[in-house]
Amino acid sequence: MAKYQPTIGLEIHIELKTKSKMFCSCPNDPDERNPNVNVCPICLGHPGTLPVINKEAVKKVIKTGLALSCQIPEYSKFDRKNYFYPDLPKGYQISQLYQPLCRNGFLEIAETSSHLSLRSASPSSEIAGKKIRIREVHLEEDTGSLIHPPGADYSLVNFNRAGIPLMELATEPDMESAKEARKFAEEFHLLLHYLDVSDADMEKGQMRVEVNISLSKKKGKLGTKVEIKNLNSFRAVERAIEYEIKRQEVLLEKGEKIIQETRGWDDIKGITVSQREKEFAQDYRYFPEPDLPPLHFTKKEIDEIKAAVPELPQKRRERLVREYSLDEKSAEIFVYNKKLGEYFEKVISELPPNLSKANLFKLIKPASNYIITDLQGLLRGASVSDKNFLITPENFAELITLIYEGKISSKIAKQVLGEMFKTGADPSHIIEEKGLIQITDEVEIEKNIKEVILKNPKAVEDFKKGKANAFQYLIGQVMAKTKGKADPQITGALLRDILDKDI
Numbered sequence: 001m002a003k004y005q006p007t008i009g010l011e012i013h014i015e016l017k018t019k020s021k022m023f024c025s026c027p028n029d030p031d032e033r034n035p036n037v038n039v040c041p042i043c044l045g046h047p048g049t050l051p052v053i054n055k056e057a058v059k060k061v062i063k064t065g066l067a068l069s070c071q072i073p074e075y076s077k078f079d080r081k082n083y084f085y086p087d088l089p090k091g092y093q094i095s096q097l098y099q100p101l102c103r104n105g106f107l108e109i110a111e112t113s114s115h116l117s118l119r120s121a122s123p124s125s126e127i128a129g130k131k132i133r134i135r136e137v138h139l140e141e142d143t144g145s146l147i148h149p150p151g152a153d154y155s156l157v158n159f160n161r162a163g164i165p166l167m168e169l170a171t172e173p174d175m176e177s178a179k180e181a182r183k184f185a186e187e188f189h190l191l192l193h194y195l196d197v198s199d200a201d202m203e204k205g206q207m208r209v210e211v212n213i214s215l216s217k218k219k220g221k222l223g224t225k226v227e228i229k230n231l232n233s234f235r236a237v238e239r240a241i242e243y244e245i246k247r248q249e250v251l252l253e254k255g256e257k258i259i260q261e262t263r264g265w266d267d268i269k270g271i272t273v274s275q276r277e278k279e280f281a282q283d284y285r286y287f288p289e290p291d292l293p294p295l296h297f298t299k300k301e302i303d304e305i306k307a308a309v310p311e312l313p314q315k316r317r318e319r320l321v322r323e324y325s326l327d328e329k330s331a332e333i334f335v336y337n338k339k340l341g342e343y344f345e346k347v348i349s350e351l352p353p354n355l356s357k358a359n360l361f362k363l364i365k366p367a368s369n370y371i372i373t374d375l376q377g378l379l380r381g382a383s384v385s386d387k388n389f390l391i392t393p394e395n396f397a398e399l400i401t402l403i404y405e406g407k408i409s410s411k412i413a414k415q416v417l418g419e420m421f422k423t424g425a426d427p428s429h430i431i432e433e434k435g436l437i438q439i440t441d442e443v444e445i446e447k448n449i450k451e452v453i454l455k456n457p458k459a460v461e462d463f464k465k466g467k468a469n470a471f472q473y474l475i476g477q478v479m480a481k482t483k484g485k486a487d488p489q490i491t492g493a494l495l496r497d498i499l500d501k502d503i
């Protein structure tokens, strides 16, 4: 049913990582287990108290805006959004409506034709991007949290979260599918990690996604907008949109009207459910926050924040492919796992400096493969930035060089890497101590081959009859006899020579 064109926009709330709350000095501690301990008269909304702006939070929003190529106006200010809810002790939320901190940016996402989740084993293999426009990024405060004990006829409230700095991003309705919306959320999540402005742990509610979706028959024309609130995983974003597209299509086909409303997502049933009819800005009686001065930024202040914006995921993707000729899949792994990517680049910088460019690339490829496959296998989800990770980039580079120089086989290399991982020792030390150096001496290899031939007359007979796997079997026997140390190429060549002569 591709009869209807979905138009999708996202609003994403992010709890910022700061020491204290947005307008008071209470700790911003998402891991606090005891309820109602990080509270004070300001965040509890006692009469007569005055808020003070958290500059760190303002800087983090501007940093995010700059990373999204937003315009940062010279002036910004806060507004009051009035509404009553039990977890909002003041009866209003300090937010921004008229002059948000950042406006008119964009974020590029990979095209989704062969979309695969970044979290799956094989990340998206595509780099070509689509620009999703950002309408604004503003700053507000979070509400407290309500707890509804199962079966109880009361609810509990915890104000630890009340007043935590909350950044809200709103996109233009530039997305056309569930996959695209998911991709945007994933890319923005990655960006937040690069900027170090939030942990954005979705399970902890530190990143919450709202979807605006409408269906229309013609591209560019908008239908009635439905909002889906509080989506707490990338999967939920994708599933909720897919469900909503189908639901609205069915209604439109029946000639029914779509109601402009807010819907919730039931993750277990896999459906959206009507919650309430949509409020409009005028319902909140916004007015300028009288207790806070307007914000003013100088060019120097903005430039300082700009200087702290690191290389961002999209740029990093492009650079890794360009500089190291990595395939896009490997580059994506190093972009997604930033620390692993940094480790990879340190390893490359420790490779022998006198190599020609062509030879250097012969080492870069195995280095990335050993890091992505073997090292990640040993790490089992741990990070190369952990204190107990012992392999220095110098030692890793040495291991790759030893493989390249033919001093150890790839089989031995895995054994050496395992040992390096356990002890942090340097590879040449391990090879020497354990006697693992590759045997390249032809006389010694020939001696081993002759013994194998004597012990395996049947395999030799099979080889003569033309059975190709008999040859591989004999190679395997030589390797086993030398505990994997015989140089496989020399062994293969010598074995063929000896067998051919024998015939």
Ligand SMILES: [Zn+2]
Pocket (backbone or CB within 6 Å): 021, 024, 025, 026, 038, 039, 040, 041, 042, 043, 044, 163
């Ligand atoms: Zn407080």
